[in-house]
Amino acid sequence: MKKLAAFLLAALMAVSATACSSGAASSSEASSEASGQAASAAGSSSAAATNYKVLMVTDTGGVNDQSFNQLSWKGLQQLEKDVPGAKANYSESKQESDYATNLDKAADDGNQLIWGVGYAMAGALQNAAQQNPDIGYAIIDNAYETVPSNVTCVVFRAQEPSFLVGYIAGKTTKTNKVGFVGGQKSDVIDQFEYGYKAGVAYAAKELNKNIDVVSQYAESFVDSAKGKAIAKSMYSGGCDIVFHAAGGVGVGVIEAAKEANKYAIGVDMDQAFLAPDNVLTSALKRVDKAVEQVSKDAIDGKEIGGKTYSLGLTEDGVGIPEEHKLMGDDTYNAAMALEQKIKDKEIVPPASKDDYDAFVKTLK
Structure with missing residues (x-):
């Protein structure tokens, strides 16, 4: 697989705050200067990560769905490996009524960044973010008309x-x-x-x-x-x-x-x-790379709140496998x-x- 971390960081740094509806956002291309900054910044998270707790709340598919919940968890597991002091965990939602409960518990447990996986969690996560303005939140596959200042949205041009x-x-x-x-x-x-x-x-x-x-x-x-x-x-x-x-x-x-x-x-x-x-x-959809990189940005204290990041082929955030023996x-x-x-x-x-x-x- 292509090495994506530095390029994804460049793309995320280059995208401006965007007001958009669920599942749709605009994107801008990363500059070569940003790519250079990304390469030098890739290993800078460890100093800021002491006891930094990140938790993701799955949708009803669960953490072993062979799909984007599993990919999101893979990204956080890699974060733990790459950033000493970062602690990652997850809560599984068996039904939609679990979303609010799991998000509340994540806040009570002292997590600094809380991920919601999937557009179905949009309402519950927005409410949690309003109730906990000092905690960072991020969501996959949803973008709000007005993104709360402590929420980061990541969408993909699927x-x-x-x-x-x-x-x-x-x-x-x-x-x-x-x-x-x-x-x-x-x-x-x-x-x-x-x-x-x-x-x-x-x-x-x-x-x-x-x-x-x-x-x-x-x-x-x-x-x-x-x-x-x-x-x-x-x-x-x-x-x-x-x-x-x-x-x-x-x-x-x-x-x-x-x-x-x-x-x-x-x-x-x-x-x-x-x-x-x-x-x-x-x-x-390279959800794992996006989750890992946005989490690193949060640990580094970058200003990611209130923004929507849209990732497509240009940003190497989506694609198809290189293996193609059947075709x-x-x-x-x-x-x-x-x-x-x-x-x-x-x-x-x-x-x-x-x-x-x-x-x-x-x-x-």
Whole structure:
């Protein structure tokens, strides 16, 4: 995997405070000067970290969801290794009513920085931040219209890697029918769905053929059995590739792919380890690197409160795995060429239905 820490820090330093709605934020490119500053600052946290306590509160997917909760915890575990004196912990939420309770307990236990993982925690975390203005808070996958001064928001332009995996699906499908399984409908999951559909449409245009995309939501991020049932139905209905953006539900999607000897596309982390012969690729969100770096910035006393950081391909905050044995060199290299076009803003992947409809019109 690419070495990301210094570049991510540069990106975070370069992004200005942004007012935006859930799941969407603007970003600015890091300068070469900022990159140099990042490289020199990467090891500066240890002096400020004496007994610095950081805790993350998971959403209902839990810390072993094979997705972004697990990645967030990986980032904090790495923080403990890299920064002597930093102490990391987590609280698992079994149901949404646990969010407020876990956030209150985290404050009572003397944590200086408290992470909320997932947009579903937005209301509870905002209330906790208002009640505890001397404590720092951070949240993954949510941005507030007005960001509280003691809150840091980290969002990812998930439509960008989703476009790439959609393109790969379109180039790879033999049945000209592919699927998408979402967890629960939201602006965040829209980024995955419509970015993916746009990538499929782009490949279809390039190949001069029609490719159908079937979408279904599980109304859950934890019910792997439901994910497996949905995917089995898609495979039996003619889909040969299914992309999921559904947390633990996606584990069932990958199990179905393995049983049907079809392809699945993973999300957030490289999920090929779950089925090496069936996970075609994954739409990565490098949540672990972002959590670790923002936590280091907090320890160093940097002014990160009241800001929203948006990470995409340009900031190396999202992407696809380098391993590509199942798709072959030609398809992978074509996807990398598209990645560069996205970085150069020649292609702007859609993050919503309206944007998708407008994008598709440009392909006709």
